[in-house]
Amino acid sequence: MNTGKNNLVRTLESVDFLKMDRRTFLKAVGAVGATAFLGTYKTEIVSALKFAETKIIWLHGAECTGCSESVLNGGNPDIVQAISKLNVNLAYHETLLAQQGIFVDGKLANTSELNSEILIDELIEEGNYILVVEGAIANGPDGSGRYCVIGNRTFKEIFAKAAKHANAILAVGTCAAYGGINCADSAVAKVTDYRGVAFTKEDSSKGMLQELNLKKPVINIPGCPAHPDWILLTVGAVILGKIRIPDDLDAVLDLYGRPKVFFPTDHTVHENCPRRGFYDRGEFDEQIGGDKCLWKLGCKAPYSHADCAIRRWNGSVSMCTQAGSPCIACVEPGFPDAARPLYVEAEDKGVLLGANIDTLSKVAVGAATVAAGVHAIRRMRGE
Ligand code: SF4
Ligand code: SF4
Structure with missing residues (x-):
């Protein structure tokens, strides 16, 4: 961390972040990393969130899991420290779930503790969660979505069900935000017809939500992979109510649904x-x-x-x-x-x-x- 950032963190240590207005808070969050943010505000965050728990369902579509890797490689804080400080219940994440399958240790698994297909349905039906999507969503061939199947269901079907009941959606990584490498020009691109959550490339009329006729607030956190700070700080700002969904989205997001604090329109x-x-x-x-x-x-x-x-x-x-x-x-x-x-x-x-x-x-x-x-x-x- 450079000296300027150290000075900023030292300055922030003397400030009660709960009293910061949204604008100042987002500026502060934009300037520091997740480690500094969570470390500086640990006590306040814990007391602010004492009785509140935020449930997250994290789905994987067509992707390399690089964005999950990126968050997991953010060693300080690691994902466990981050979610405990933010009081997050990471209820579903395929690469982090405990042993799951239709058969576990050779025996048929038919409870949500052991069978992820049952678990995801139960969690979606409970509602009241933030949906994190990592990866593009296949629409092809011919709108069936069968170019990306998980278990025996298309990812398009799983996404549709999860999106419908979500309070908000975070599209993490360029694949989920805009289609990414899945949408690269190729001989098969039109047939596979991969989509981002709310955009496909620059086109907001081609996102999967529009295809499904669903309206949901979406924050795009692109990157191939996305930076752990971009993900954790956005989740933190949403959980702490410093980005109010949907009221603040027009002000804090750019033309392509990205938080301007990390993806500034006037800065490259x-x-x-x-x-x-x-x-x-x-x-x-x-x-x-x-x-x-x-x-x-x-x-x-x-x-x-x-x-x-x-x-x-x-x-x-x-x-x-x-x-x-x-x-x-x-x-x-x-x-x-x-x-x-x-x-x-x-x-x-x-x-x-x-x-x-x-x-x-x-x-x-x-x-x-x-x-x-x-x-x-x-x-x-x-x-
Ligand atoms: S420097 Fe460029 S290629 Fe590297 S992570 Fe940032 S935007 Fe992506
Ligand atoms: S073009 Fe700009 S960003 Fe790229 S190496 Fe040169 S100075 Fe750096």
Whole structure:
């Protein structure tokens, strides 16, 4: 954690967060990580939530479980500490459930303690839960959803039932938010017809909720994977009533349903990149493994609206460009097609503002800064 963030956490320690207005609270939450937030406010959170328990049902569709991995790898706090501090009842999560199946130890399992298909139905029927969806939802072939089947039911059917009874939905990861890699252009994309929860790519009329004719408040937390802080802090803000659903959603979410506090409309990863000085001086790596700007290696950070370069990953230790990988704009609704080809320079093969990037690089700081502004406002829409 950097010194600025340490100072902020120290300042926040002297503040009663329960007295913060929503705006200040969200700013504070946006600035600190989940560990600092939960650690700083531990006592207040426990007393605020003494009698309240929030039930979460976490479903997995077409995905790699990377977002669950991301949360589980958030070691401090780990998932158990986080949910106990927030008084969450993580009632259903397929990769974290105790032994479950139709047969357990060779015997037929027909109780919800041992059979997850019975458990999920019981939990949904009880109602009063937040639904977390990880993964895209297959609509194909021909609207049947049979390209993603869990047990003997389509994920589309399970999602429809769970969404109908949910108080709110968090679409975690780019697959659930926008379809992600499941929706990448391919020979089979139209047949499999994967959908995000409330969007498919940039299109809010193609989300699975619209397909099912369901209206539910949705918060998108994209990323491939999503950052543990983005998930835990959003869940924390919802549970503590600092994001009131649905009243506050218009104010706190951007055009694509993302919390602006983590995915700022007017800020890109590029702006705080540790390699930014090289960009401004027009010094670019031509091969992976160097320490200069990665623009010529296909970095899409100037299009990517997220706080990765401020928050950083793996306990605030590093992030993609710092570790030497060009940003692939994994948080944007058009990902991955809008970012492809991933490791090839963007902007019409090096032509930017009518000038070749090599010419621009010689003009140094001023022109490059203007260029950065142009990238930032064009966003990732395949323009
Ligand atoms: S283009 Fe990529 S590597 Fe270069 S400064 Fe911007 S974010 Fe960093
Ligand atoms: S730096 Fe870019 S690719 Fe890496 S996590 Fe952030 S948005 Fe995704």
